[in-house]
Amino acid sequence: MPNSQVAAQQPRVTVEIIDEVAIVTLNRGPKYNALDMDMFYALDNTATELASNKAIRAVIIRGDGKVFCAGLDVKSIIKNPLNPGKLLKREEGELANLAQKVGYLWRQIPVPVIAVTHGVCFGGGLQIALGADFRYSTADCE
Numbered sequence: 371m372p373n374s375q376v377a378a379q380q381p382r383v384t385v386e387i388i389d390e391v392a393i394v395t396l397n398r399g400p401k402y403n404a405l406d407m408d409m410f411y412a413l414d415n416t417a418t419e420l421a422s423n424k425a426i427r428a429v430i431i432r433g434d435g436k437v438f439c440a441g442l443d444v445k446s447i448i449k450n451p452l453n454p455g456k457l458l459k460r461e462e463g464e465l466a467n468l469a470q471k472v473g474y475l476w477r478q479i480p481v482p483v484i485a486v487t488h489g490v491c492f493g494g495g496l497q498i499a500l501g502a503d504f505r506y507s508t509a510d511c512e
Contacts, residue, residue, distance in 0.1 A: 380397065381397055381412065382396070382397055382412040382413075383397055384397045387425070390425065391426065391429070391430060392423070392429045394420070394432070395431075395433070395434050396431070396432070396433040396434060398434070399436070401443065402435070402436065402439070402490070403434060403438065403440065404439070404441060405494045405495070406443040406446040407446070407447065407450075407456065409443075410468050410469070410471075411468075413498070414471050417475035417476055421478045421479045428483075428484065429476070429479055429481060429484065431484070431485045431498065433487070435489075437488065438487040438495055438499070439494065439498060440490055441493025441495050442493050442494050457469040472497060472501075473501035474501055476498070476501035476503075477501055482503045483501070483502040483504070484503065484504045485499040485501075485505045485506070486506050487499050487505060487507040487511045488507065488508040488511050489510065491507070491512070
């Protein structure tokens with residue numbers, strides 16, 4: 371399945387490069403940055419692009435709004451019965467399926483990756499944070 375299915379309206383993930391630091395923001399704040407299919411594809415694309423970007427010296431991953439990431443958006447995933455298969459199918463030659471890649475791909479980036487968590491960091495959000503080299507959390511992070 372091509373990763374071009376990311377919703378065209380508001381990007382699920384934004385990247386801003388400031389002074390050679392890529393700031394990656396999970397951009398679904400009103401939904402607590404929960405992982406829907408568009409977010410999975412956007413994270414996959416973002417991490418893949420950053421891994422080949424020789425102009426950056428570090429990556430910071432953060433969440434927009436009140437929380438870092440509330441995990442899987444179960445309601446949106448089950449709307450399409452094909453989605454679980456898309457998330458769990460591991461392509462030939464790949465080390466991980468799409469659900470695993472959102473955490474694993476940060477390990478492929480050859481510069482330090484820092485996850486800054488706040489609010490809640492559950493399920494897939496925790497996987498993303500654990501994929502980073504460093505994690506910093508606010509006192510209110512659960």
